[in-house]
Amino acid sequence: MREEQTILIVGGYGHVGTRIARRLIDRRTGAVVIAGRDVDKASQAAAQLGCCASTIDLSDPCHWEHALADIDMVVVCIDQDEVAFASFALSRGLIYIDVTASDDFFRKVEQLEDLARVNRGCAVLSVGFAPGLTNLMVKACAERLDRVHNAAIGIMLGLGDDHGPAAIAWTLNRIVAAEQSSKVVELPFGLKRKKHPALAFDFADQHVLRRTLAIPDTATYLTFDSAAISRLTFRALPLLRGRVAAVPILTSLLSRMRFGSKRAALSITVTGTRKGEPWSVTTLYEGQREAEITAEVAALAVERVLSVRPAAGVHHLETLMKLDDIAAQLHDEGGMTHLSEGRCCPPFIG
Structure with missing residues (x-):
């Protein structure tokens, strides 16, 4: 060779x-x-x-x-x-x-x-970013537990970011196809752990992690950098569901419009037991520009x-x-990670 x-x-x-x-x-x-x-x-x-x-x-x-x-x-x-x-x-x-x-x-x-x-x-x-970095973060949390019960993956995308047309169309197609019962939950994002509404979303990472890490109770949620716009969007979902013809129009519109930040953040919480006690591990990532x-x-x-x-x-x-294999390089790119854990784990939101 x-x-x-x-x-x-x-x-x-x-x-x-x-x-x-x-x-x-x-x-x-x-x-x-x-x-x-x-x-x-x-x-x-x-x-x-x-x-x-x-x-x-x-x-x-x-x-x-x-x-x-x-x-x-x-x-x-x-x-x-x-x-x-x-x-x-x-x-x-x-x-x-x-x-x-x-x-x-x-x-x-x-x-x-x-x-x-x-x-x-x-x-x-x-x-x-997702799947990929999300998978590594779930693994990092799971490795701190003796037994894993469930995992919640929160993905935040910035509305001011330069998302490619293919990525926008992919996201819109899944929103249009989302089930009527898709739940909205509150998840912490950023080092200040500010809560954002997040929609249960069909990202691939939740399916992959059920197979690779054997965490059957895994769920992924989507939100945007503006909590207000996220809430408004999720409330308007019934008007979008099933309207496949609207996807090309919205894709073209959103490809040209820029409002909001270029923020890209992740919120990962894995719960289970450690030394026989209920335990929760949360890892947060904060960065800029999802494509980067x-x-x-x-x-x-x-x-x-x-x-x-x-x-x-x-x-x-x-x-x-492992997450540690790339953490330093992500930090050099401007990304920050923060891990916290504790005995009193919150109720799982999946």
Whole structure:
């Protein structure tokens, strides 16, 4: 194997892909190749970043053999419904990292475990802000307990942040599809632990953690940086449910509008027992710009996997790393974490 590893970033000219590429190039992690269907966009991004470009269409297998020649790792930054490309990469013994947030997709990739092992390929999933950092924070809390009963994951997104159109559409589609009975709870965010209303939401991390950490009672909640706007939005949900046609319009509108902050925060509470007593552990994260945090977590995952290659198979981030492995780097990026625990655990909100 060559001394310098070559990393193909599919969707490398997109909202998150360019941020991952910039970090890997600045840190000289490996030889980065920007790839996608649009050769002009790939070439332009590569020229700006100072790396190479390539063309690949994940919907056309004819592109794959050539695009993956001399590639050691593939980082995919676009959503996929099927796993044909992941299967192709793993069958060639490559490292495959995906920043998608779809548990349906995760479950399909997990079915490639045997294929990956036979061909010495390695897939790493749940790489980003949520899932990803959320998974590591739940693990950090759970490890302080003798027995875990449940976990609550709160995710705060800033309305003034530069969210990509794909991320906005993804969130809106899940809001439109949310069940009528989706509950709203109050969760603490920030070092001042200010309470925000948060909506039970179908993020992938809760499903993944039930499988990887065996915490069956896990729930994820969504809120925005403005408590007032969050309450108003959640009260208006009945008007949005089922209105799929409204998603493109709202996506276009929200992609152009900026109001609120660029805040990105997490509130994790895991309850259980320690030394026979009921115990609660809470970890809070406070940062800025969700896409930047996703890119940082992904870049750190790339560095870790290249330096200490995991066993062949399909992995989620929390099975390979701990929060302590990346805490210092997140702090350097402006993020802050705070952990508190105590005997008198609050009633679980899941």
